[in-house]
Amino acid sequence: MSNVEVLSKLEEIVGKDFASNSPEELFIYSQDPGVSHPRPVDFVAMPETVEEVQQIVRIANEEKIPIIPMGGGMTLSGLVIPVKGGIVLDMKRMDKIIEINETSRYALVEAGVTSGQIISYLNEKYPDLRAPFPDAPPSITLAGNALIHGSGYLSQKYGDHGAMINGLEVVLANGEVLKVGSCAMSKYWFTRGPIPDLVGLFTSAFGTMGIVTKLSIKLFPKPKFRDIVIGLIKDLDTIPELVLNLTKTDIPEDLMVALAEKPDFMKGYAILMLYINGDTQEELASKTKILKKMYRKNKATFMKMPPKYYDIFLEQPQFAAKAADFRKGGGFEYVGSFMPLEKIPEAIEIARDISLKYGIVPTQVSRIIGRGHAVMFAASYSFNRADPEDMEKARKALHETNEMVLNLGGLPWKAELGGQKLMIEKMDPNYKMLLKTIRNIVDPNGIMNPGNWEV
Amino acid sequence: MTSEAELDWKDIIHRCFRCGYCKFTYDYNDFNCPSYKKHRFETYSTGGRLWLIYGVINGDLQWSENLANVLYSCPTCGNCMENCRFEKFNFLLVDMIEAARAEATKSGFCPEKQKVLVERATNPEMWNPYGEPNSDNEALKKEYDLPDEAEWVYFIGCTSNYRQQNLRDATLRLLKKTGIDFTLVDEHCCTSPMLRTGQVDCASDFMNYNIARIKNAGASKVVTSCAGCYRTLLKDYEKFGADLGFEVYHTGELIKKLLNDGKIKIASNYDKVITYHDPCHLGRHMDMYEVPREVIKQIPGIKFVEMERIRENAWCCGAGGGVKIGYPDWALEISKERLEEAKETGAAVLTSMCPFCKTNLSDANETFNMGFEVLDLIEILDQLDIEILE
Ligand SMILES: Cc1cc2nc3c(=O)[nH]c(=O)nc-3n(C[C@H](O)[C@H](O)[C@H](O)COP(=O)(O)OP(=O)(O)OC[C@H]3O[C@@H](n4cnc5c(N)ncnc54)[C@H](O)[C@@H]3O)c2cc1C
Numbered sequence: 001m002s003n004v005e006v007l008s009k010l011e012e013i014v015g016k017d018f019a020s021n022s023p024e025e026l027f028i029y030s031q032d033p034g035v036s037h038p039r040p041v042d043f044v045a046m047p048e049t050v051e052e053v054q055q056i057v058r059i060a061n062e063e064k065i066p067i068i069p070m071g072g073g074m075t076l077s078g079l080v081i082p083v084k085g086g087i088v089l090d091m092k093r094m095d096k097i098i099e100i101n102e103t104s105r106y107a108l109v110e111a112g113v114t115s116g117q118i119i120s121y122l123n124e125k126y127p128d129l130r131a132p133f134p135d136a137p138p139s140i141t142l143a144g145n146a147l148i149h150g151s152g153y154l155s156q157k158y159g160d161h162g163a164m165i166n167g168l169e170v171v172l173a174n175g176e177v178l179k180v181g182s183c184a185m186s187k188y189w190f191t192r193g194p195i196p197d198l199v200g201l202f203t204s205a206f207g208t209m210g211i212v213t214k215l216s217i218k219l220f221p222k223p224k225f226r227d228i229v230i231g232l233i234k235d236l237d238t239i240p241e242l243v244l245n246l247t248k249t250d251i252p253e254d255l256m257v258a259l260a261e262k263p264d265f266m267k268g269y270a271i272l273m274l275y276i277n278g279d280t281q282e283e284l285a286s287k288t289k290i291l292k293k294m295y296r297k298n299k300a301t302f303m304k305m306p307p308k309y310y311d312i313f314l315e316q317p318q319f320a321a322k323a324a325d326f327r328k329g330g331g332f333e334y335v336g337s338f339m340p341l342e343k344i345p346e347a348i349e350i351a352r353d354i355s356l357k358y359g360i361v362p363t364q365v366s367r368i369i370g371r372g373h374a375v376m377f378a379a380s381y382s383f384n385r386a387d388p389e390d391m392e393k394a395r396k397a398l399h400e401t402n403e404m405v406l407n408l409g410g411l412p413w414k415a416e417l418g419g420q421k422l423m424i425e426k427m428d429p430n431y432k433m434l435l436k437t438i439r440n441i442v443d444p445n446g447i448m449n450p451g452n453w454e455v
Numbered sequence: 456m457t458s459e460a461e462l463d464w465k466d467i468i469h470r471c472f473r474c475g476y477c478k479f480t481y482d483y484n485d486f487n488c489p490s491y492k493k494h495r496f497e498t499y500s501t502g503g504r505l506w507l508i509y510g511v512i513n514g515d516l517q518w519s520e521n522l523a524n525v526l527y528s529c530p531t532c533g534n535c536m537e538n539c540r541f542e543k544f545n546f547l548l549v550d551m552i553e554a555a556r557a558e559a560t561k562s563g564f565c566p567e568k569q570k571v572l573v574e575r576a577t578n579p580e581m582w583n584p585y586g587e588p589n590s591d592n593e594a595l596k597k598e599y600d601l602p603d604e605a606e607w608v609y610f611i612g613c614t615s616n617y618r619q620q621n622l623r624d625a626t627l628r629l630l631k632k633t634g635i636d637f638t639l640v641d642e643h644c645c646t647s648p649m650l651r652t653g654q655v656d657c658a659s660d661f662m663n664y665n666i667a668r669i670k671n672a673g674a675s676k677v678v679t680s681c682a683g684c685y686r687t688l689l690k691d692y693e694k695f696g697a698d699l700g701f702e703v704y705h706t707g708e709l710i711k712k713l714l715n716d717g718k719i720k721i722a723s724n725y726d727k728v729i730t731y732h733d734p735c736h737l738g739r740h741m742d743m744y745e746v747p748r749e750v751i752k753q754i755p756g757i758k759f760v761e762m763e764r765i766r767e768n769a770w771c772c773g774a775g776g777g778v779k780i781g782y783p784d785w786a787l788e789i790s791k792e793r794l795e796e797a798k799e800t801g802a803a804v805l806t807s808m809c810p811f812c813k814t815n816l817s818d819a820n821e822t823f824n825m826g827f828e829v830l831d832l833i834e835i836l837d838q839l840d841i842e843i844l845e
Contacts, residue, residue: 018496033474073497114483123482138483139475139476139478321472325472325543384469
């Protein structure tokens with residue numbers, strides 16, 4: 001099929017307004033806000049229904065055209081920029097919140113539902129419930145985030161967002177629709193076991209296994225009040241024990257250790273940002289009292305949050321995108337990684353050195369996941385989008401950070417192509433073999449975001 | 456050192472991260488950018504547009520009809536300016552889009568439909584974007600017994616003078632009732648349609664002409680019933696280096712002042728349920744949200760109800776930025792969404808303070824049979840008894 005024919009097929013399926021290969025759309029979809037080099041895109045399409053996704057996938061499969069599912073496109077690591085050209089499937093027209101189950105506490109949503117949408121929907125209609133979402137801008141999708149093992153303000157208590165998926169509806173490369181999780185045999189999308197867990201096939205797969213069209217994600221009760229209890233840490237080596245002791249109490253809901261030059265009070269310290277909640281102010285006060293004592297015992301200093309920063313730190317999602325302008329250049333990318341808690345002090349030191357080596361102000365955050373069973377360690381590198389040399393420095397810093405993470409026994413998270421390559425080099429051969437075998441069965445023509453996880 | 460405010464937009468355009476806050480309302484409950492909401496490609500968000508413009512500046516993209524189309528399918532409502540989280544951009548986003556339209560025009564890519572606005576406005580028989588024979592307003596002066604010189608000039612604006620004469624006449628009657636010393640001038644297009652569509656070449660001539668006319672009338676104050684003229688006179692004339700030498704008021708401000716100073720009083724009842732649509736050029740562009748509401752609240756008998764998206768969060772009517780002429784069907788769709796929102800309030804009357812909003816909202820009201828009475832607030836006041844207290 002010629003490009004003209006493919007476009008006209010896509011237009012037939014999704015409507016003339018929602019398929020394009022005009023240079024303007026291709027320009028925008030050939031790059032993301034991170035530091036990856038642009039890569040060519042052939043078409044962009046925005047389906048509205050599962051049937052439309054199926055029809056597009058069938059054509060792509062017949063014609064062996066790569067297909068790249070995209071939510072908000074905000075991973076920063078180039079995951080929705082095609083590696084081998086093809087159709088970018090922007091999922092954001094599939095934006096229905098299908099069901100909120102208040103008793104089994106889950107939301108069944110289409111793949112294009114944004115975090116902004118679910119936040120405002122629950123606030124208005126189900127004020128006692130909250131959804132897991134990251135500190136990414138509200139334009140990201142719940143599916144895109146959960147599918148990459150995202151994490152957020154509920155993760156210290158309840159684990160990463162991948163673990164909160166109850167079930168998925170997926171369009172496979174052959175155009176068939178698959179359901180995984182309890183929804184495979186029940187009308188309740190409430191759990192992913194006790195059956196062989198195929199949800200895992202689709203998480204952190206970066207679209208290589210299929211196109212997710214629906215997602216059921218766990219919801220959580222929402223206490224009335226939330227607060228932050230700041231601690232200053234001078235000696236990085238005390239972090240693992242401090243975190244262990246804090247998580248023993250079951251008090252922290254979200255627990256992060258941050259390293260930043262701004263605001264001024266954060267300079268020279270690792271800052272413990274510990275969020276608590278409760279249904280009464282008394283509850284918050286008593287939790288704060290326990291924490292203060294624990295800080296003292298563990299050589300951390302309690303600090304009253306300067307009032308002018310209070311709203312900034314308590315906003316949900318936090319306006320983390322401000323990091324994009326630290327160098328007045330509109331760009332940042334970070335190596336996120338899952339690290340063992342015991343390696344955090346070392347990771348912080350090495351990532352700080354990498355930052356300084358490339359003249360970038362060290363900016364890091366470690367978010368505790370599931371009471372310390374893992375830590376999402378992120379080292380962020382801001383760059384000036386208008387300065388190619390500056391961007392190259394950021395690329396080098398990212399690469400060295402990926403290496404550092406792997407050397408310390410951690411795993412790069414949502415890794416860009418270079419990071420994936422390093423991971424594959426380290427991967428157990430049988431893991432690789434099984435992954436390859438499954439890929440060949442699920443997607444024999446290699447149309448699903450090819451170039452990613454090339455084992 | 457240059458302060459952030461003085462930076463040229465070309466020096467900072469690459470600093471848009473394309474995070475997407477610009478698409479939403481404050482609380483993310485809906486997409487509030489009419490263009491993104493319709494097209495849904497990232498290309499049509501403000502961030503997308505900035506990236507395209509930067510692509511052109513960098514030589515990565517060439518001007519084309521489609522690129523111009525992306526830039527022109529934006530009613531410049533300013534929702535992005537309200538919701539962008541990067542302060543440096545807040546006041547500049549719409550300016551950047553308009554500046555890029557000017558570049559498109561220079562490169563020969565101003566769309567034909569928008570070109571017509573300026574072809575008509577520069578036609579010496581017309582001087583207005585509607586293609587009507589120019590009214591020098593002498594007949595109106597006679598009809599309303601207005602002097603050649605006065606303290607105030609009522610700057611009618613082309614939309615009121617050629618499309619919403621009822622608003623023009625209501626304003627004239629109301630101004631007469633209030634007893635202020637005012638007159639009319641032979642005004643030409645205020646330049647809003649030119650500036651909003653990037654056709655800026657002859658804007659200065661029009662500005663200088665209008666300023667000279669107003670000064671010739673000996674006026675120290677101008678009042679206009681048009682949100683577009685108001686924004687242009689107050690914001691854009693200065694940007695183009697024009698020296699106004701007179702104060703500019705919107706009719707809403709003047710009425711509010713007269714009411715608050717105890718000079719007039721509304722002496723009859725308006726027993727209807729009304730809701731108010733914030734015109735983008737008055738609201739987000741000029742921060743005027745309270746004035747019309749304060750006037751409404753002083754009308755005896757009125758039941759005022761608010762829509763969900765109001766003030767900084769208002770949904771645009773869809774007429775501005777050349778969208779009404781460039782994409783007439785889409786402009787109506789945008790207004791339809793506003794009318795549906797107004798329906799939910801139970802109001803019978805939808806009011807606003809912009810003749811352009813009134814035109815588009817009325818057109819949609821008729822096209823989709825929505826059953827509203829669409830009136831400018833001045834038209835409502837015109838129906839009531841105004842008592843002069845001094
Ligand atoms: C300022 C900022 C702050 C951030 N903070 C956080 C944070 O606190 N926590 C966190 O977890 N992340 C964070 N991120 C990273 C990232 O933005 C989020 O994880 C985001 O949720 C990713 O979702 P998305 O919709 O943008 O996914 P996308 O980037 O669109 O997609 C992610 C991956 O999933 C695949 N995919 C998307 N949709 C589908 C589908 N329907 N079917 C199959 N595959 C699909 C894509 O192909 C891609 O490989 C942050 C990013 C930024 C820019």
